[in-house]
Amino acid sequence: MEINGIVLPRAGARLRALYNECLELCNGKDQRKVIVDVGSDHGYLACLLAKSNRYKKVIATDISKPSLDKTLALALSEKLDVDCRVGDGLMVSPDADIAAICGMGGWEIVKILDDSPNIRNLVLQPVQNHIELRHFLIKKHYKIVKDYVLEDKGKFYYIIVTNGTGNNFYTKTQKLLGKCKKDQTYLNYLYKEQKLLSFLENFDITSMQGNKKDIKQKQKYYILLKKLISKGI
Ligand SMILES: C[S@@+](CC[C@H](N)C(=O)[O-])C[C@H]1O[C@@H](n2cnc3c(N)ncnc32)[C@H](O)[C@@H]1O
Numbered sequence: 001m002e003i004n005g006i007v008l009p010r011a012g013a014r015l016r017a018l019y020n021e022c023l024e025l026c027n028g029k030d031q032r033k034v035i036v037d038v039g040s041d042h043g044y045l046a047c048l049l050a051k052s053n054r055y056k057k058v059i060a061t062d063i064s065k066p067s068l069d070k071t072l073a074l075a076l077s078e079k080l081d082v083d084c085r086v087g088d089g090l091m092v093s094p095d096a097d098i099a100a101i102c103g104m105g106g107w108e109i110v111k112i113l114d115d116s117p118n119i120r121n122l123v124l125q126p127v128q129n130h131i132e133l134r135h136f137l138i139k140k141h142y143k144i145v146k147d148y149v150l151e152d153k154g155k156f157y158y159i160i161v162t163n164g165t166g167n168n169f170y171t172k173t174q175k176l177l178g179k180c181k182k183d184q185t186y187l188n189y190l191y192k193e194q195k196l197l198s199f200l201e202n203f204d205i206t207s208m209q210g211n212k213k214d215i216k217q218k219q220k221y222y223i224l225l226k227k228l229i230s231k232g233i
Contacts, residue, residue, distance in 0.1 A: 036096035043071025090116035106133035
């Protein structure tokens with residue numbers, strides 16, 4: 001796929017959405033902002049951001065030097081100015097105003113944010129544990145402005161955008177599923193979740209040994225999914 005003149009072989013709707021959310025966070029025109037792509041790896045997002053010419057500086061970081069070398073190689077081949085720094089989380093980018101932290105586990109993102117609590121303009125895309133990440137953001141008063149699921153090549157990804165500090169209002173359902181538009185993508189996601197948990201349909205919890213809390217929570221979640229689906233959301 002080609003985006004903004006850069007050939008990005010494995011790119012799709014997810015990358016496009018992340019890119020657009022990053023642009024929106026600086027209103028698309030504020031050139032004084034510094035943005036960091038944490039865990040840049042192949043460097044697709046960092047290079048697109050550099051190519052946009054909308055930022056004072058684009059930083060790419062990764063804890064792994066071989067991963068960051070991929071960003072550096074793409075930036076060099078596209079003649080783009082990306083400041084590449086090896087390091088953990090946001091530690092090596094104290095000059096950043098905006099951070100994109102994408103394609104990592106929710107708990108890893110929580111750890112990164114907990115270590116650097118001052119940066120609050122964020123585009124986050126957890127690969128799992130979006131519920132735990134959302135819980136952390138609400139508890140720490142990150143102002144969540146978007147929280148939705150998108151579909152890319154049959155896979156589902158949560159994207160959470162924060163813009164400063166503030167209180168959030170989330171219903172019990174939204175704490176589990178975000179604030180998605182009630183559209184076909186959301187319905188597809190609910191179906192997929194329901195299918196994953198369909199083993200709970202005839203699950204006998206009394207036969208289980210040990211801690212039953214997790215499975216009880218999953219059962220509640222499964223009932224909620226069925227309810228939402230039966231209502232057509
Ligand atoms: C699956 S890749 C995601 C690449 C890209 N961000 C995306 O969304 O397509 C995850 C990258 O995050 C890096 N990473 C993991 N933990 C990190 C941390 N604490 N700080 C910086 N980079 C990290 C890994 O080395 C890897 O290159």
